[in-house]
Amino acid sequence: xxxxxxxxxxxxxxxxxxxxxxxxxxxxxxxxxEDSVPPDLKPGARATVRETLAKLxxxxxEVGLFVxxxxxxxxxxxxxxxxxxxxxxxGVFAPKIKDATDVLRWETLIDWFEARNGAEGLEMIVPVEMxxxxxxxxxxxxxxxxxxxxxxxxxxxxxxxRAVGFRQSREGSETLYLRSRILLACRQYGLxxxxxxxxxxxxxQGLREFADYGFQLGFRGMVAIHPSHVPVVNDVFTPSDExxxxxxxxxxxxxxxxxxxxxxxxxxxxHVDLAHADKARDWLAHARLVRGESSHPxx
Numbered sequence: 001x002x003x004x005x006x007x008x009x010x011x012x013x014x015x016x017x018x019x020x021x022x023x024x025x026x027x028x029x030x031x032x033x034e035d036s037v038p039p040d041l042k043p044g045a046r047a048t049v050r051e052t053l054a055k056l057x058x059x060x061x062e063v064g065l066f067v068x069x070x071x072x073x074x075x076x077x078x079x080x081x082x083x084x085x086x087x088x089x090x091g092v093f094a095p096k097i098k099d100a101t102d103v104l105r106w107e108t109l110i111d112w113f114e115a116r117n118g119a120e121g122l123e124m125i126v127p128v129e130m131x132x133x134x135x136x137x138x139x140x141x142x143x144x145x146x147x148x149x150x151x152x153x154x155x156x157x158x159x160x161x162r163a164v165g166f167r168q169s170r171e172g173s174e175t176l177y178l179r180s181r182i183l184l185a186c187r188q189y190g191l192x193x194x195x196x197x198x199x200x201x202x203x204x205q206g207l208r209e210f211a212d213y214g215f216q217l218g219f220r221g222m223v224a225i226h227p228s229h230v231p232v233v234n235d236v237f238t239p240s241d242e243x244x245x246x247x248x249x250x251x252x253x254x255x256x257x258x259x260x261x262x263x264x265x266x267x268x269x270x271h272v273d274l275a276h277a278d279k280a281r282d283w284l285a286h287a288r289l290v291r292g293e294s295s296h297p298x299x
Contacts, residue, residue: 002028004221005233006224006234007222008024008224009030009225012036012048012052012067015051018055020227022060023227024227025230028065031067032093034070034071065089066093067093069084069094069095070095071095081113082113087119087120089119091122091148092110093127094106095127095129104143110146124148125150125151126141127151128140129163134178134181138189142189150185152175152179152194171209171213193219195214201226201228204229211233247283250276250280253272255277258274
């Protein structure tokens with residue numbers, strides 16, 4: 001999956017908001033058919049999503065486009081996917097997954113509607129919002145090649161807060177264990193690790209500190225719920241020129257040492273060796289994708 005820095009949610013029945021989401025600079029836009037759409041508006045929202053996807057894809061071909069359908073237990077998911085799966089779609093934000101069986105149920109639906117609606121290569125972003133999902137996160141990560149990203153759970157008021165019963169702090173330390181499990185599952189199975197969620201719309205400094213803490217843990221992007229948050233999150237998760245220069249110089253220094261028959265060398269006052277260079281190469285590859293120096297793999 002492309003290493004999206006920002007995954008921005010938009011209510012599916014408000015196409016004007018989707019245009020604002022594109023203008024915000026979000027890497028990925030999720031049109032939400034689930035919690036943000038009242039029950040009586042869901043049928044009409046499906047048709048709106050299909051029209052909106054075509055418009056968004058024409059305007060910004062490089063932006064990731066996902067849809068969050070209603071959960072499997074609602075018995076609305078099939079109708080949602082029938083209406084919205086199309087060539088313009090990149091994937092499905094699959095809610096309320098508890099275990100690998102749920103992943104396979106989603107995969108079966110996606111297989112069917114891909115073949116029926118002329119789409120291909122749809123991926124899944126899995127939010128971990130249930131206690132069972134936290135326990136089963138490793139088997140969820142391994143359940144299907146369609147799973148491209150998982151979300152380490154944080155929220156002051158939404159599903160995960162209710163399920164676990166924590167009270168969210170400004171720094172989010174109460175979810176450190178929960179998020180760390182998801183992060184390790186992502187690393188083990190090569191998925192894109194996303195963190196969530198900052199709900200105070202006006203506190204941009206708090207958002208920056210919270211996003212930076214997620215970045216320090218090892219997450220590489222974040223879910224957002226307002227366009228004003230996108231520039232802050234993008235800035236936190238974008239490797240800087242200074243970081244790129246540092247790692248490029250480190251690789252060059254180690255490569256030069258190896259050419260001299262040395263496995264370790266002093267670099268800017270630190271001991272570095274082949275392992276440091278390997279980490280630096282991984283970071284530089286990630287930086288090139290995030291900074292737009294490599295093409296979007298799905299388009």
